[in-house]
Amino acid sequence: xxxILVVDxxxxxxxxxxFSLEKEGFDVCVAYSGEEALKEAxxxxxxxxxxxxxxxxxxxxxxxxxxxxxxxVPIIMLTARGEDIDKILGLELGADDYVTKPFNPRELVAxxxxxxxxxxxxxxxxxxMQVIRLQNLQIDLFQHKVRVHxxxxxxxxxxxxxxxxxxxxxxxxxxxxxxxxxxxxxxxxGDARTVDVHIRHLREKIETDPGSPQLILTVWGTGxxxxxxxxx
Numbered sequence: 001x002x003x004i005l006v007v008d009x010x011x012x013x014x015x016x017x018x019f020s021l022e023k024e025g026f027d028v029c030v031a032y033s034g035e036e037a038l039k040e041a042x043x044x045x046x047x048x049x050x051x052x053x054x055x056x057x058x059x060x061x062x063x064x065x066x067x068x069x070x071x072x073v074p075i076i077m078l079t080a081r082g083e084d085i086d087k088i089l090g091l092e093l094g095a096d097d098y099v100t101k102p103f104n105p106r107e108l109v110a111x112x113x114x115x116x117x118x119x120x121x122x123x124x125x126x127x128x129m130q131v132i133r134l135q136n137l138q139i140d141l142f143q144h145k146v147r148v149h150x151x152x153x154x155x156x157x158x159x160x161x162x163x164x165x166x167x168x169x170x171x172x173x174x175x176x177x178x179x180x181x182x183x184x185x186x187x188x189x190g191d192a193r194t195v196d197v198h199i200r201h202l203r204e205k206i207e208t209d210p211g212s213p214q215l216i217l218t219v220w221g222t223g224x225x226x227x228x229x230x231x232x
Contacts, residue, residue: 002116003027005046007037007063008078009055013101017050020105021112034058038066046073048112053079053090061093068094072157074115076108091194094156096184118184132167134229137206137215139167146206153205158183162198163206166216166226175223199224 004026006017011032018028029044031037034055041049049067053060064075077090077098090098096115099108132139138147141164146153155163161183166174174182176192184194203210215227 001027002047005049007031008052034063048074064093091197170226171228173219173225
């Protein structure tokens with residue numbers, strides 16, 4: 001049974017979501033403030049967090065930022081504003097998806113199920129793994145390690161999945177929608193800008209000059225591709 005943490009200061013919303021999720025067989029824990037959410041997440045170890053943006057004490061942005069320091073738990077952000085800047089900032093901080101209030105509880109539950117299916121998918125067969133090397137970059141697909149100039153680089157799970165997919169298919173152009181399908185593994189209800197955010201973060205970590213990338217290349221009007229080169 002997957003555990004969901006619902007965080008919102010509106011008790012009617014929490015009650016409604018708790019009812020809808022428990023009806024689908026989920027174990028649900030709740031919090032009504034940012035500080036309470038951080039404490040509950042540390043104790044309950046949820047499989048997914050539904051996180052409201054406007055919270056007392058510590059807002060949803062800060063909660064997301066703190067969680068991402070040491071956790072890749074999937075996060076769906078709730079926002080009443082519906083403003084692009086809020087959505088973009090949420091994605092920048094590591095949210096997996098966002099929903100604008102008012103929302104349909106059935107749609108939100110569907111998103112929860114889809115994200116969990118992806119995050120709990122079986123690991124790949126180690127026999128199919130390899131080490132990819134190009135210029136000063138080394139990607140160990142089995143150990144999930146990336147080194148640049150022989151120094152290990154910390155990537156989030158989504159960043160590593162994106163890099164692995166692109167690097168395993170050098171020269172192949174992926175649209176943003178294809179990257180969402182392959183890496184996020186579900187029908188994304190938000191927008192494809194989350195791909196751009198993750199690509200930018202990747203470039204900042206692996207490119208010598210992120211402003212003039214040589215490894216992850218933009219194909220204007222289409223998407224992205226990984227530079228073709230010898231895998232030594």
